[in-house]
Amino acid sequence: MSFSHPEAHAQAAAANATAFAPIGARRLLALGGIGLILVGMLVGDIFAVFVLHQNAAKVGASLTAAAHAAVAGDSKAVLASFQATGGFLENRGTKVDTHVHMIAFGYLALMLAILQPWVALSEDTKKKLAWIFLLGAGLLPVGVFMIHYIGLAYSPLESIGWASIGADFGGLLVMVATVGYLGGLGKRAQEKENLQLRDGLLEDRSTAGRTLLAGGLALVLLGFVHGVYYAGVDLYKHEALDFSLLSQMGAGAAANNVGMVDTALSQYAQLGGDKAVKIAAHAHAIEFGLLAILLAFFQPYVRLQEAWKRRWAWVLLCGSLLLPVCVLLELNFGLLAGGMADAGGLLVIIALLAMWIGIVRYTGEIDVAAQSSEGTR
Amino acid sequence: MLGARKLLILGGITLALLGMGYGMWYAVFQEHQELGNIGGTLAAGFTAAAERNPVAAQSALKQYSELKYLYDRHVDVHGHWIGLAMLLILLGIAYDRVELSERVKIFLATGLLAGSLLFPLGVLFQTFSHDSGPRGLAVMGSALVIVSLGGMTLGFVRERRRS
Numbered sequence: 001m002s003f004s005h006p007e008a009h010a011q012a013a014a015a016n017a018t019a020f021a022p023i024g025a026r027r028l029l030a031l032g033g034i035g036l037i038l039v040g041m042l043v044g045d046i047f048a049v050f051v052l053h054q055n056a057a058k059v060g061a062s063l064t065a066a067a068h069a070a071v072a073g074d075s076k077a078v079l080a081s082f083q084a085t086g087g088f089l090e091n092r093g094t095k096v097d098t099h100v101h102m103i104a105f106g107y108l109a110l111m112l113a114i115l116q117p118w119v120a121l122s123e124d125t126k127k128k129l130a131w132i133f134l135l136g137a138g139l140l141p142v143g144v145f146m147i148h149y150i151g152l153a154y155s156p157l158e159s160i161g162w163a164s165i166g167a168d169f170g171g172l173l174v175m176v177a178t179v180g181y182l183g184g185l186g187k188r189a190q191e192k193e194n195l196q197l198r199d200g201l202l203e204d205r206s207t208a209g210r211t212l213l214a215g216g217l218a219l220v221l222l223g224f225v226h227g228v229y230y231a232g233v234d235l236y237k238h239e240a241l242d243f244s245l246l247s248q249m250g251a252g253a254a255a256n257n258v259g260m261v262d263t264a265l266s267q268y269a270q271l272g273g274d275k276a277v278k279i280a281a282h283a284h285a286i287e288f289g290l291l292a293i294l295l296a297f298f299q300p301y302v303r304l305q306e307a308w309k310r311r312w313a314w315v316l317l318c319g320s321l322l323l324p325v326c327v328l329l330e331l332n333f334g335l336l337a338g339g340m341a342d343a344g345g346l347l348v349i350i351a352l353l354a355m356w357i358g359i360v361r362y363t364g365e366i367d368v369a370a371q372s373s374e375g376t377r
Numbered sequence: 378m379l380g381a382r383k384l385l386i387l388g389g390i391t392l393a394l395l396g397m398g399y400g401m402w403y404a405v406f407q408e409h410q411e412l413g414n415i416g417g418t419l420a421a422g423f424t425a426a427a428e429r430n431p432v433a434a435q436s437a438l439k440q441y442s443e444l445k446y447l448y449d450r451h452v453d454v455h456g457h458w459i460g461l462a463m464l465l466i467l468l469g470i471a472y473d474r475v476e477l478s479e480r481v482k483i484f485l486a487t488g489l490l491a492g493s494l495l496f497p498l499g500v501l502f503q504t505f506s507h508d509s510g511p512r513g514l515a516v517m518g519s520a521l522v523i524v525s526l527g528g529m530t531l532g533f534v535r536e537r538r539r540s
Contacts, residue, residue, distance in 0.1 A: 078423045078427050079424065082416065082420040114470060205474075220464060224523060225523055247435060249423075254429050
């Protein structure tokens with residue numbers, strides 16, 4: 001395979017061989033971070049297709065059952081329905097948390113990877129902290145995922161199960177590693193030459209990197225503007241409507257008026273959908289924007305042709321825009337928009353996977369170069 | 378004078394610590410109680426309706442609505458402070474690529490930091506008062522964030538074109 005600037009690449013590879021050493025902190029955090037984001041996105045996609053809608057329907061059905069039990073004057077059935085709703089919400093909540101935490105830890109790992117040259121700790125300590133971070137970042141989401149299935153089985157505690165204990169321990173590991181790195185950054189800040197450090201990742205000015213940086217920031221801006229619009233125009237209206245519809249359900253049930261309860265239930269479901277798509281669009285635009293900005297820094301490590309690096313950058317940005325826009329259109333265009341949103345998510349995953357493979361190729365290249373130079377000696 | 382880059386990175390780390398500290402305090406001391414009360418008041422509202430007591434049902438649902446209002450804002454404050462902190466740190470790292478004068482860069486960095494602090498703070502104040510003051514603070518903070526981010530995006534685009 002030919003590259004646009006082979007000599008420049010060779011020089012950059014030699015300079016970064018130390019910074020990106022085998023099983024070094026930066027390499028562990030970069031590959032582990034992108035891996036966490038990839039798995040988190042796949043979990044999110046699988047969850048969206050196979051669990052989210054079915055679960056939302058069950059929550060809606062439980063609320064309907066509670067309202068109908070209230071109409072029938074059966075207060076025991078009301079409480080039973082709400083207990084069932086609690087179970088469905090726990091199932092949903094733990095899966096959303098698994099998805100969100102994997103991606104958030106992936107972002108944090110990438111940011112820590114960028115900051116490695118400024119962490120004034122020995123390479124051995126940095127490596128240990130990277131392993132601790134990745135262990136915790138893997139353990140917490142797995143623990144959270146298992147909470148719904150393990151519950152309190154064999155737990156020594158009254159209200160916290162083994163899965164929660166595992167998740168909390170994972171969170172503690174992440175905190176220990178992050179505080180360790182923060183301490184290293186603080187140590188560097190006290191040194192006089194702290195800002196004079198040079199790093200190949202930050203000096204990169206490739207087209208792909210610049211595109212991801214500008215595009216990512218534009219996505220963040222777009223997501224933020226949409227969030228402000230939602231807060232200004234819809235939020236208070238939604239909150240008032242939420243109370244009004246629940247009141248209608250309560251009043252209708254107390255007056256034994258099934259029609260009034262059913263109308264309120266139907267409007268309540270629409271309100272829930274409207275809120276969910278607007279918040280999801282806002283959050284995803286910003287998260288994808290941050291991802292693009294983070295990936296912009298790692299472009300020197302992506303060992304692909306410049307043209308392909310540019311293409312993958314655009315694929316990632318297009319997918320990042322398509323998903324939130326189509327999520328917003330879901331209320332008007334239903335499954336068609338939902339399918340296009342999923343396609344947007346898939347584009348992001350494919351582009352991310354391509355960049356991850358590019359980084360793995362780069363690691364192979366510098367490792368082989370290092371081995372052959374050792375062999376020559 | 379503190380450089381724009383340093384301002385963004387140090388401000389971001391401070392904001393992240395603030396957001397995490399606030400989130401931890403909320404999770405340990407308030408969240409579980411608040412969530413329990415949210416579920417409890419909603420169930421109480423429907424139970425009262427089943428017992429043909431519309432006044433008690435309305436009162437419980439009103440409480441539910443108020444608790445939900447508080448919960449949403451507490452979580453939003455925590456999430457937005459940390460999210461904006463991450464953005465500040467990343468922009469700080471990449472700030473030398475913004476093709477604008479140093480004065481404008483400092484102005485934008487100060488605006489972004491101030492907006493990132495004030496916008497969630499306005500949301501937090503909404504948990505104490507429903508008046509327009511906290512809402513105005515949140516609007517002002519978000520306007521500062523939008524204007525600063527817009528300026529920085531232009532700076533990145535200019536650098537991209539120049540190169």
